[in-house]
Amino acid sequence: MSIEIRNLTKRLGGKTILDRVNLDIPEGSLMALLGPSGSGKTTLLRIIAGLEHPDEGEVLVRGEASTAQRPQDRHVGFVFQHYALFPHMSVRQNVAFGLEVKPRASRPSREVIRARVDELLALIQMDSYGGRLPSELSGGQRQRVALARALAVEPRVLLLDEPFGALDAQVRAELRQWLRRLHDVSKVTTVLVTHDQEEAMEVADTVAVMNRARVEQVGHPRDIYDHPASAFVAQFVGQMNRLHQVEEGTAFARPHEMELSLDASEGEAAQVVKVVSVGPLACLRLRLSSGLELDAHLSRERLALLEIKEGDHLFVRPSRVQVFADDYSI
């Protein structure tokens, strides 16, 4: 286990930011901390880096208690949402910084540093940008430089705080894939904080969903999507229709698990309020006679087969219903 988080609690001004959080992050894995803003995920990341201190509990890195260590001694690479590059230094100087500030005894020679910087610039595909200043780069380029800078010191752990949050959707998608490939090559234990479930699902080996200062569920992205542990996770990860109250709580169903039919024996009557068919899926908004509105996703072939238009009446039935206890809020 590379990082073990034990009973971590952090309070700030009467508010509990982290509430007895436990989490194991395996060596060499890429874990996403997914949650809405204010769920405590960034604070957890900053505590792992030593930038903030917990009130209770501890963080073990490779079995070694690191809670009392300064950030300088933890060998973590930290990448910030807003890059935090040194604005007065060139790209090369930024990347070399961590090596150049090493104590004389362990500092590599000038040639070694230069070679290492060249290697990292090649890795982030910015060989020819070494002399540029951060202000002369695009957001995506800046974040790649920030990553190279963090990797230069060969950290034990790489911590990414919403690294793509400030970028355009297209650049974000590219960098996401690039990060995944980078991780496959470097195998550095990585923790990625994000509020974007798509990002977490696409990049991470394991996702930890956080809500209200606690970790609600840890698991493989697919398991979290298919078997959410709570109503919060069900609704935060992927879309979910809230159906009706049952004895044990509330019943939910995913939009792609809604079966549509023109046959009255197959479910409840509904009217089609809106049809959006862009891309491979058609997204339908349905209104039941009770006034409840539901989403249904189906392939465009199926849509064409059923000949559904806005305003049509049809019948809907969930193929799979999940029930969660009512103790939640978003």
Place this chain on the structure above:
Amino acid sequence: MTFTRRPGFALSTGITLLGTSLMILLPLAALALKAIHAKAGTFGTVLVDPRVRTACLFSLGAALAAALFNLVWGSLIAWVLVRYPFPGRRLADALVDLPFALPTAVAGLTLSALYGPKGWIGHLIPFPVVYNRIGVVLALSFVSLPFVVRSLQPVLEELPREVEEAAACLGATRWATLRRVVLPQLMPAILSGFALSFARAVGEYGSVVFISGNLPFKTEIAPLLIVVKLEQYDYDGAVALAVIMLSISLLVLASIHLLHRRFGGPSRV
């Protein structure tokens, strides 16, 4: 470069030029004109006068010393005011402007009373502070302190903490972060604070006359010598001295400006 006329250009430039002319250029032009019409040889006489030379050098030296002192002291004050929340911070922040609000003569009198041989602070210091060159530097530091603090404060406030955190995570000690990351970013503001502080100190008169003792060849400053010359109806001499001081000050400010450009733009490799 092509020049495109933006809306409001004529009016705003006109008002600016008028204001600058009336308040800055015209007096300076009058000084230059007066200097041109001065008796032949006045400049020579003034320049070789050892009393003048000593006063000019002392004025510049004391102003530089005060500005350097403020560089360190003012930076520290700005740092504490921005980085550490403490009770009474807003009051302390307001107090920084006090040297601007106080009539400088009052400042001079107060300082000489406080630091005089029988003063509250003066009697604790084993060497005399008032009526010598240390006193002059003290007074000049006091009146020009706010410049460094006020030029540094907004820049410090804007400095993202994440940049320092990034340096710490990369293994940089606090000292290395300060020296390699924080200071280079503050350098332009520090230098302009230094320049303003110096300019203010060179021209200071009111507080110095009360604390210096005004001894020729010892604690006499150039602005005082100008007043002395005026009192003796030596207008040409006063003008010559003013022009000399003005040129030296401009030279110093220009070199600070060059330094500013050197540090101001981020360095390139």
